[in-house]
Every structure is written in C-alpha cells, then in structure tokens.
Amino acid sequence: xxxxxxxxxxxxxxxxxxxxxxxxxxxxxxxxxxxxxxxxxxxxxxxxxxxxxxxxxxxxxxxxxxxxxxxxxxxxxxxxxxxxxxxxxxxxxxxxxxxxxxxxxxxxxxxxxxxxxxxxxxxxxxxxxxxxxxxxxxxxxxxxxxxxxxxxxxxxxxxxxxxxxxxxxxxxxxxxxxxxxxxxxxxxxxxxxxxxxxxxxxxxxxxxxxxxxxxxxxxxxxxxxxxxxxxxxxxxxxxxxxxxxxxxxxxxxxxxxxxxxxxxxxxxxxxxxxxxxxxxxxx
Numbered sequence: 381x382x383x384x385x386x387x388x389x390x391x392x393x394x395x396x397x398x399x400x401x402x403x404x405x406x407x408x409x410x411x412x413x414x415x416x417x418x419x420x421x422x423x424x425x426x427x428x429x430x431x432x433x434x435x436x437x438x439x440x441x442x443x444x445x446x447x448x449x450x451x452x453x454x455x456x457x458x459x460x461x462x463x464x465x466x467x468x469x470x471x472x473x474x475x476x477x478x479x480x481x482x483x484x485x486x487x488x489x490x491x492x493x494x495x496x497x498x499x500x501x502x503x504x505x506x507x508x509x510x511x512x513x514x515x516x517x518x519x520x521x522x523x524x525x526x527x528x529x530x531x532x533x534x535x536x537x538x539x540x541x542x543x544x545x546x547x548x549x550x551x552x553x554x555x556x557x558x559x560x561x562x563x564x565x566x567x568x569x570x571x572x573x574x575x576x577x578x579x580x581x582x583x584x585x586x587x588x589x590x591x592x593x594x595x596x597x598x599x600x601x602x603x604x605x606x607x608x609x610x611x612x613x614x615x616x617x618x619x620x621x622x623x624x625x626x627x628x629x630x631x632x633x634x635x636x637x638x639x640x641x642x643x644x645x646x647x648x649x650x651x652x653x654x655x656x657x658x659x660x661x662x663x
Contacts, residue, residue, distance in 0.1 A: 383612060391608065392432035393432050395617070398422075399438050402452070406442075416460055421630075441453065443509070446507065461488075475498075482518065495532070497615075498519065498532060505538060506542045507542075532563050536584065567596055569598045575597060575598025581595070585611070594612065600616075601642075608642060
C-alpha cells in the first residue's frame with residue numbers, strides 16, 4: 381500500500397466522522413437530513429483543518445451487531461459517503477461497525493471510496509457483541525469479484541475485545557498481513573481514547589516489514605510527537621471533538637492544533653498537498 385500515492389503524504393492523518401444514529405439503530409432520531417448535515421459539517425471541519433483522509437463510521441449505532449448490518453444502514457451510509465466525496469477532495473474510507481467488512485467494501489466500491497477499516501480480519505475475538513470471527517477469505521474474494529481496488533486497513537488485537545487464545549502481537553500482525561492480506565494494519569489501545577504503547581508500535585512496525593502501521597486510538601497533540609516516531613500514520617477522532625468528548629461535534633480549532641503538532645513532529649514545514657487541494661476545491 382503506497383501511502384504517498386493514496387494520501388499524498390507518507391505519514392497520513394486520517395480524521396473520523398462519527399455518524400449520528402442511522403435508521404433501525406436503537407437511537408435513530410427519524411431524520412436522515414439531520415445526520416447528513418452534521419456529517420457534512422464534520423467532514424468540512426476535518427478537511428479544512430488539514431487532515432489527509434477521512435473515515436466514516438456508524439459509531440452511534442451502538443449496540444452493534446456482530447454480523448452484517450441492516451440494509452437501511454448500508455443505504456444510508458452509501459448516500460452519506462457519496463455526498464461527502466462531492467464535498468471534500470481528501471480520500472474517504474468506511475468502517476461499518478462492528479465488523480461488516482463486506483458491506484463496507486460494497487459501499488466503497490460503488491461510490492469510489494478509497495479504503496475500508498475492518499476490526500477483525502483474522503482470528504476470533506471475544507467482544508461485547510459476542511464472538512467475532514475474521515472473514516478474510518470472504519472479504520478478499522468479494523473484492524476480487526467486484527474488481528475493486530479499495531484498500532483494507534485491519535485492526536490487530538482490536539480495542540474493546542480480547543483474543544481467544546494468547547497470540548502475541550508480532551504473530552497477530554504477521555498473520556493479519558501474510559494470511560489475511562491486509563493492505564495496512566491498525567494498532568489501538570484497550571478502548572476508545574486510549575493510545576497503544578510506543579513499545580507495541582515498535583513491535584508492530586518490525587513485524588509488518590514495510591506494510592503501513594496506523595495508530596488507531598488515543599492520539600492527541602501532546603503524545604503524537606512520540607507515537608509517530610513508531611508509526612506510519614494515525615487515525616484520530618476523540619481529541620478532535622469539542623472538549624475532547626466523543627458525543628460532541630468535531631472542533632475545527634482542535635483539528636488544526638492536532639495537524640500542526642503532527643506535522644511539526646514529522647519536521648514538515650509546508651502544508652499537505654491535500655489541504656491546498658481542499659482550499660482550491662472550496663473556492
């Protein structure tokens with residue numbers, strides 16, 4: 381996976397749009413227009429703040445299913461992602477929670493999104509949704525059937541879960557890449573908002589042997605300079621929200637602060653090409 385080709389930088393910052401509850405979820409509010417309008421505001425805030433990519437998640441649909449989501453969720457996410465792709469110019473990815481990689485891949489392939497995130501690609505994880513089994517064999521074959529070039533970013537020992545058995549991190553990374561054929565791997569802390577340790581990132585980078593490794597949670601402008609010394613990119617959400625609270629909308633000022641801190645840690649003195657493209661696109 382060539383990060384520079386996809387994100388126009390070798391060290392991408394990927395912001396997250398947490399969608400408000402979608403149709404059929406327990407907290408669905410009855411207005412898809414409201415969901416779309418907030419998603420558009422958040423994507424605009426992330427793009428104008430300088431992120432290199434955006435990932436869209438049905439985060440507020442909890443409690444999640446451990447299998448495929450309802451068709452109404454797929455329909456809504458397809459509509460929303462298509463709208464966002466016409467609004468910003470950075471690459472967009474999709475994460476259909478809890479682990480519906482097939483739906484994510486279908487949406488991405490149809491609307492031309494660039495990548496998906498899959499929480500459990502290989503192995504078996506015990507989660508609050510029950511046991512989730514990796515379905516790499518189905519997902520990779522489906523991608524081939526679709527003739528799709530959508531990239532697959534896969535979590536390794538994903539947060540809010542525990543593996544069955546006791547695989548070590550090095551083995552888990554190697555199997556996700558070599559047997560699951562992930563295009564990139566994601567390493568998180570034990571829960572949303574908790575960062576992975578620097579030592580674990582170093583182990584993951586060594587095991588990945590050139591496959592990109594992303595920080596998947598817990599990054600903020602105070603720790604990013606340390607964490608990015610042992611990672612290729614970062615997926616960030618909580619610290620970009622107003623007051624750092626998950627339920628709040630994205631705060632454009634916090635986005636800019638995080639991007640500035642990350643760029644400074646990478647010794648980049650010029651704004652990313654994607655930011656210039658967004659400004660040009662928005663007139």
